[in-house]
Amino acid sequence: MILECKHVWDYISEFLDDSLPPETRELVQKHLEHCEICSAIFDSTRNILVLTADDRVFELPAGYSERLHARLAREIHGANSRPEKLPQDQD
């Protein structure tokens, strides 16, 4: 069985996740070996996802951590409550 390009595209995501059944995976693999367009599409998709997942894409703003912990500290000590208690439980 020969796969057409547009059918190969349907498998890109699952191919990347290695979640295709072995026989389908093999068909896709064979197609990629001789189709430069599909292999460029596959490579670019994988490359783009690797870049997207990089911690540098979304960086924490300066001071984020300090502001977060300061607010948490106000909540924890200001309410003087355990998590399961409501604020009115305090004296």
Add this chain to the structure above:
Amino acid sequence: MRLMDARSPGLDEAEMIAAILAGDSDLYHQLIQPYELSVYRMALSLVKNETEAEDVAQEAFLKAFRNLANFRGESKFSTWLISITLNEARRRLRRQSTVRMESLDEPPEEGSRVSPALLRDWREIPSEALERKEVRTLLQEAIGHLAPMYREVLVMRDIEDLSTEETAGTLAISISSVKVRLHRARIMLQKELAPKLKLASPKKRRWFS
């Protein structure tokens, strides 16, 4: 710098949660430290504005603290935090524009196909390219251009590294919906980004110039 450094080095996450619920509330600072970035990233990819994302992240951590007793430990704590962040971000988006926003629960159109950008060759973009703001901005914008139903799945699966099952559980959608949406989201990203990154990727090396 960290507030609670080495406070209780031996405790694992479940023990910390038990200790917090038993009254050692300050341990919460330590509990959430590993998740500061992932919660913020999740928020930012949903609300698309740094100030608001920080607000959403703070709210999510506060809500998680207040509701810690409801955390059953059936999911990972990280996944639970992500789902609280998702709900907080959705709540704000809904409040902001009930008119303009597409339905978050709109089902994927099963029939239609998304097509990738066609290329003859692909020159690998090295991760050093992310040192350039221009490249980071292109990626952030492309994620922002995805409709929420696709963006949520992409961020959870490919950025926050949740499993298909965890993503399905958090979004209360089926596993096959997660797969369909993820596939489309990835192809849409490739379609938008491949031509732009190719242009932004010079023949000669000048990543640090």
